[in-house]
Amino acid sequence: MAELDLNDYCRALVTDIQAQADAEGGSIPNTFTQYVLEILAEAGVVSDAALAYHSSRGLEIYGYGLPDDGSSLDLYTTDFNLTPLSSKLTKAESDRLFRRLLAFLGKHGAIRTSQEDNTDVHDMCVGVGKALANVPKIRLFLLSNRASTTTAPEPGEFEGIPVTHELWDLARLHRHETSGSIGEPIKVTFERPLPCLAAHSDELNYSVVLAVIPGRQLAELYKEHRTRLLELNVRSFLQTRGGVNKGIRNTLLTDPRRFLAYNNGVTATASDVDFETDKDGTPVAIRSMTGLQIVNGGQTTASLHHVLTRDGRDLNDVHVQMKLTIVDPAHLSEIVPKISEYSNTQNKVTLVDFSSNHDFHVTFERVSRSLWAPATDSSGQETRWFYERARGQYTDKSAEHETRSAQRKFKLIMPSRQRFSKSDLATFVHSWEQLPYWVCRGAQKNFAHFMERIEKSDPVVDVQYCKRAIATAILFRHADGIARAHSAGSHKRLITTYSVARLSLAAEKRIDLDRIWNEQGITDALRDALDELCPLIMETVISGDRHVSEWAKKPDCWDEVSRISWTLPDGLAAELTVDPFEIASPASTESDEAEAAVEEIPSEEWQTLADWAREGRALLAGERQLAERVAQRLSRGRRVTEIQARQAMGVYEKALLYGFQPTPDHEAE
Template identity: 30%
Template sequence: MDEEIAQYRDALLSEIQADAQAGGDYLSTRFIDRVCQVLEAGEEFVEYHVCRGHTTSRRGGHIQIDAYSFSPNDGVLNLIVCDFSGEAAPRPLATDEVRRVAQGGFRFLEGSVHDAIADLWDESHPVHALSREVFSIASSDEMTKACIYVISDRLAGATLGRMPEFSLGTKDVELHLWDVARLARVEASTKGREDIIINFLGEYGCGIPALPAGLDGAARYDSYMCVMPGSILASLYDRFGGRILEQNVRAFLGDNRKVNKGIRDTLRSQPEMFFAFNNGLTVTVSDLNTNIHEFGHTEIIRAKGLQIVNGGQTTASLYWAKKAGVDLSQVYVQMKLSRLPEEGFEDAVHDIARFANAQNAVSASDLFAGHPYFKRLEAISRQTIAPPARPGEVGGFWYFERTTGSYKVELKRKVGLAAKTWQLVNPKKQLLTKTDVARYDTTFEGLPHIVSSGAQKNVAAFGKLITQAWGIDPAMFDVTYFRRLVGRAIITRAVDGAIPAQSWYPGSIVRPLSSYTLALMSSRLQSAGLQPDYDEIWRTQRAPAAFMEEAMRVARLVLPLLMDIPEEQVRNRLVTEWVKKEACWLRVEGSDLELTQDFLATTMPAAAGTRRRPVAWKDRAQQLWRDGTWKRLHDWNRLETRLTAGEAEIVEWAAVASSFAPKGFRLLKLEEAMKHATQEGFV
């Protein structure tokens, strides 16, 4: 085993052993969760859930499932199965071992669809509900294909033989092997994911016709106007899924898998006119290769790091149209492609996405990845050193990673003693990502059902909260805010680690249970005008013992509310789907669960400025006037006629007012009108 890979494996095993000791969980379960985090961050799949079940089929075959993920926007069902050794010097992964684990995953898929293997587990077991859910997904048009991920802490053998090929009826089942070497490469990458490399000439038999833009020599990038065949574009989305969409574009698309009506009609009736009718794509790459033919025309034959920053709906619509049997052979899409320099690549991609989408129906929160909030947070995190957690240790920064991989980039710039010193004051355990920040803040703001819906949806919801608050008062995001955020991170991570150690914990839902527990505690504290003692948490860099004791008590009482799933609310009563529902949060928040007086005595008054201030209606009404919402409400009501005559009159006044400073009765009536409109469906 290569020395770097061996060092990576040793560090990985040490990390999960420490987690397992703290949480009392199985090493293999910690390994699965840790690897799934890497794969989710690398955009292999979204919204994974650990759900373990190993058994034997009625015919004697091995059945295995360790985690799963389903992506509605591209219809891909991912089943994760694990080979875990945990040994200090394991032998290489042999072909028959990979086959056994992969076939175990496929038997779970096939058996769920054709053999009702859910009955091999008790109805109370999470895998029983998962098997029924897999049947529902795979036996309908929800699923376009399945992927089986075999993950291992061992190195794949140098002479690994032919892998099994699977299919489920007419649907493909792909096999992906992630051994420790592949994991090490991805984690060492500054991007945290495998590069998308497309060999157009070798894989599709043709290059992409391109016209160089001929930019001034001072420009730090190259641009081309291209003609992209629709069939190739659909194939790229099929191969790479959301990985080829810039994160703002993914957030905008969400789970929308419908073919745009205009695109669908054009594809069916006038496919040759698609190039003229469609606005096309804006695409960035980190590198490319071209061919210049004897008559001077250029073709792009290879591209690396391809990201679609505008045109995600076009791409997804072509993909779904192809899945529906539409012939794309006459469809071509105009594409503006830019090769960007490596330095500042991610910021440049976000900026291009922002400007390219400026004239589209994309809100500021949809373009949240490049928001100034993140630059503010980055600056504060570099200037605010935290106290040492233990006597004799040094203080360290909570390093906020505004651009993916920036922590690794900075570390690689140092050598020898300088690298060790930098890592000492920037410990990896105190790394904060955008996904982390969104999870911590959204949980404590009372949206655990959104947090449980996956990182992408949660970041989008977080974007709406921050965009609104930033528009009112950017100054609220200061050092005090950052320290509170770190306090929430410390608390959340401590609760995540403590829950699996509890004797009453059934497994599989640690993060939803943690999020619901903390959201309920935060809700009860806010109702009492209280908050955790963030000053103490910052000073000690640990969650208070009283908080942890209360959190475990609350978590045990919240658990039955999550596990008692109404069938009319959730198909197959799958707990990981139930916790995404607002009805689940309403049940928990509306329960009679209260915090103990002993715990409340350890908290602090929620002083002004220490938490995000609620927006006063007067300020909110002013903001709605500035952004044109009153005019939009007026136009909506003219079509829908849902407001009372008095409400319509006051809204009309707000819509046409050249200046806006309502007071008293008029301000009250505007609030009533907005509440009524929202209840009637205005958004």
């Protein structure tokens, strides 16, 4: 397959960023920053990144990141050039940009006092101030679309906190984007070679060795690389909610020397290993590994990190058995899923393999690429939406067309604005499915939850499914433009997801997605409704002295937004379809129980509760209105939605506490 060389990639990048900035009405450097941070978030390099531009004498910053595991404080700055091939990023320039970025830390307190509350820069200063009290590491990122003549500066410190530097220049971005993989290979070098036992194999494509790795070293690998170390794993780390994780943590805390005996260890893969050998050439110790991945044992690895960083244990007495398979990179997609499936013995796998080869993504790619989107202008030119199942597919596909005219034709049929990734799809669908707080938790966590839901619901990925999923993308992007017009600033994405979710709730998922697909746009009534709704969302999510980004991640935020007193305008109500569109709604025991409980209470009693609340003012207006809506739906024989059921039962229980007297036949036990 042809591949864009560095110069072609550079020109394509500038063109795409300019087009995106123009479409979104944003500045070109900010658009580039957001673009790079999104691909780094998908790769697991950064998380919870937010844009917040501030410049003053001797200082410039474009954004920050506060990973919720508390592992680091990340600061971002950008160097974007419209003619990047005309000059290189020199050492003097990169050092100056890193110094200007670091200067923010010393002045963030003064900057905070000069900013109005709830601005993106004010939120950044508040978050940074809190993080500096206990963060173990500061990471400075310089993002540039020029090729650098130097490497990142050596590590330093700020008020005793270690500071590292990450330089993502044109060459590094090019390698990342055209590799077709999620991230750069992880390389591990052991200061003291790791003793191992090699198993005999006549297979050409893989070999296996057994080793015991120090628990602290495994925890530090996770600390450095985080989810990148688990890209091929079949599960994500679920904190300590599951029995297995609690057991792992308890053993580490109370009986660390027996961890080797009690724990199943980890299964890992690598693309290349440097061995020490005996006189017969048999491997006896591992000097280094390239392309390391933990394909089974992710919970063990993350639990070690949790106990090291959160519980402050040194893990010096902990050792972990490791089965390491050295796999030819060409056979990763064939062998690794089988290793993951067959080696999993700790507990039932409920989360799916996050790799691009999952059946859902393969099928969605195949079906969506076969669709022709209707022409939206007088040219009559039909187009296609490009689902980027694996990183770099769009770039590689474009590179297959070697001449400029062929590439122009490719982009006419598959314009870059109609490209979307796996994490984008999760964002669009979760917004429609009224899960905005998951979207706000970042690309990695949102995607993991999306895949868990897909596994449970097992949707039929046919033409209709793909058209409607893409329609949610069109809806989301129009809502994003409206949020920008309302000056949502760096909070735009979270305002967008909450706006789409609240619209979906009000419309009971009966927005005509088929019409959106057919018209490749939204109606005037839908646009007017979003324009009316957006300021209400901003007032609820951004107002107050809460840290906006953290508040938006909480289900309580969605509960508050869902109670906003707002109904669909008549014009949009007239456009609704009869049945709701469920994109990916797995069965939920909790939701089923809530729905059953709501339906056991007669509609008359819900209306009585609403009347009681109106007379005594014991409940909030939104809670009283919810009781009335439930009464109306039940009286008409209509189903109460999941979120309405959960909220309604909460209102019912609150009313009981405040003195509401239910009818005897339905008194809560």
